[in-house]
Amino acid sequence: MEKPSARLTSTNRPFFEGCNEGELRLQRCLSPSCGQYVYYPRVCCPHCGGGELGWEPASGRGVVVSYSRVHRPQHDSFLPEAPYYFIAVRLHEGPLLFSRLQAEGPVQEAGLIGRQVRAVFVPHNPGQRLAFFTLV
Amino acid sequence: MTGKYADRVAIIGVGQTPYEKRSQKTVHRVLWEALDAALRSAGLPMRRVDGLAVTAFVLPPDNVTTVAEHFGLEPRWLFQGLYGGASGIISMLHAARAIQAGDADVVACLTADVFDVASHMDLMDRFNAPVRDYLGPYGFGGPNGIFALHTRLYMERHGARREDFGKLVIAQRANALLNPNALFKVPLSMNDYLNARLIAEPLRLYDCVLPCTGGDCVILARPDLAPRGGPQVRLLAGGEMHNFPVEDVFALRGGWERFRDRMWAHAGYGPTEMDFVQLYDDYPVMEFVQLEGLGYAPFGGAVELIRKRDTTVRGDLPINTGGGQLSAGQAGASGGMIGVVEAVQQLRGEAGARQLPARRGLVAGYGMVAYGRGLSCSAAVLGLED
Numbered sequence: 001m002e003k004p005s006a007r008l009t010s011t012n013r014p015f016f017e018g019c020n021e022g023e024l025r026l027q028r029c030l031s032p033s034c035g036q037y038v039y040y041p042r043v044c045c046p047h048c049g050g051g052e053l054g055w056e057p058a059s060g061r062g063v064v065v066s067y068s069r070v071h072r073p074q075h076d077s078f079l080p081e082a083p084y085y086f087i088a089v090r091l092h093e094g095p096l097l098f099s100r101l102q103a104e105g106p107v108q109e110a111g112l113i114g115r116q117v118r119a120v121f122v123p124h125n126p127g128q129r130l131a132f133f134t135l136v
Numbered sequence: 137m138t139g140k141y142a143d144r145v146a147i148i149g150v151g152q153t154p155y156e157k158r159s160q161k162t163v164h165r166v167l168w169e170a171l172d173a174a175l176r177s178a179g180l181p182m183r184r185v186d187g188l189a190v191t192a193f194v195l196p197p198d199n200v201t202t203v204a205e206h207f208g209l210e211p212r213w214l215f216q217g218l219y220g221g222a223s224g225i226i227s228m229l230h231a232a233r234a235i236q237a238g239d240a241d242v243v244a245c246l247t248a249d250v251f252d253v254a255s256h257m258d259l260m261d262r263f264n265a266p267v268r269d270y271l272g273p274y275g276f277g278g279p280n281g282i283f284a285l286h287t288r289l290y291m292e293r294h295g296a297r298r299e300d301f302g303k304l305v306i307a308q309r310a311n312a313l314l315n316p317n318a319l320f321k322v323p324l325s326m327n328d329y330l331n332a333r334l335i336a337e338p339l340r341l342y343d344c345v346l347p348c349t350g351g352d353c354v355i356l357a358r359p360d361l362a363p364r365g366g367p368q369v370r371l372l373a374g375g376e377m378h379n380f381p382v383e384d385v386f387a388l389r390g391g392w393e394r395f396r397d398r399m400w401a402h403a404g405y406g407p408t409e410m411d412f413v414q415l416y417d418d419y420p421v422m423e424f425v426q427l428e429g430l431g432y433a434p435f436g437g438a439v440e441l442i443r444k445r446d447t448t449v450r451g452d453l454p455i456n457t458g459g460g461q462l463s464a465g466q467a468g469a470s471g472g473m474i475g476v477v478e479a480v481q482q483l484r485g486e487a488g489a490r491q492l493p494a495r496r497g498l499v500a501g502y503g504m505v506a507y508g509r510g511l512s513c514s515a516a517v518l519g520l521e522d
Contacts, residue, residue: 040269065386066285067285068288068338069337070277070336070337071336072336073275073277074257074278074280074281075272075275082275088285088386098276099274113288124273
């Protein structure tokens, strides 16, 4: 059963192409007085309002901000994997990203918030991989 | 003082349809039934309505303008709520400004939706682009998954236990037993609450609303258009705020703190002078956040407040006196008007078995779930004419 997909646009396509190539990419504001990283992909910098953004390879590193073990997915295509961990990650570069925790075996929840993670690229739908995160 | 509602805009009618778990009705029919009920309570015919505000998530591809056409109205003022569950209150605030300016005389503020659990989850998977593109593909679990993240953080940062959320939920259920239109009809024990079906940890079944079908409506007008001799309910003050704080999705704060001082100053009353508080209860954690943002407790202090206070209708801090969405049901966008309807019914003396000696109260709204949180906040102070 096909999973829900992002709608690809000229704004976000580089992110999803990066996932297929095994690389986490982020936009970065090209304004010399800003230079902050941006996610989710946007048409302008939400920090300074600038209209010029470029794409850069990102470290793929971050820390867990919060987590939830999801038992009732919002779409039936995820039922075979449930329960699984839905997480919020503060990327090393600054932005907040939502994803999944890729773990072998049970997860130690105590102290999970603040743990370091790194991106791994997993199959999603045919022709599209997504970035999940694994504990470092 | 600029900005307050001159002569205190009147709420002259209130209506709510029966809430249903499954319905064959169209959203237009539910909207109409809510409007009809409110007009009857105002003693006004449909043709007197010259302003219309509508919020309904399943309305597209239609909109407030086509609803006006469907209903045979000729409005000179229109509003459509795009602020999720904050819209019901925001529609009243904007309507009040129109009435204050003379741009409209009689405004119907309407919310309705047609939902069951499956259709609601389907909408939430593609509610807007950030949800569709950056949450949905990861199996986020809908708003349940998002607010599970917030609940986890609130517990870790402020020491809340599940029993604290449970106490509030259980008190609301007790209130709901006095509300004939609430979908939940049996008391809830702490054991039931703590051991209910897992949804998205730490959230279990009774932390989550039941999507349903229903509609809610209030009629706003100049005070001189209120039926003579009837209850004189006034909109005293209010506010809205969006995407706050911009820099932190997980601040566990919402926009209420940005406008609450101005709102209380305009109202001429403070939090402790409210006879009831109708909070937006999509999730218990957001009720705690609202109590803090609206001035009932310092940041993180709602835990102690809820532990100490009795939030049932007979208690010392009545919260969601009709049961709230968690016990009455969430009829989509009407989740943002159910508290207003309950507040107005209390002030009009129409709250039946759950009637309080109420002269004034607070209502709050929240919603437009997008990238990890609801973007919009609202609140209003309502009261009887002094």
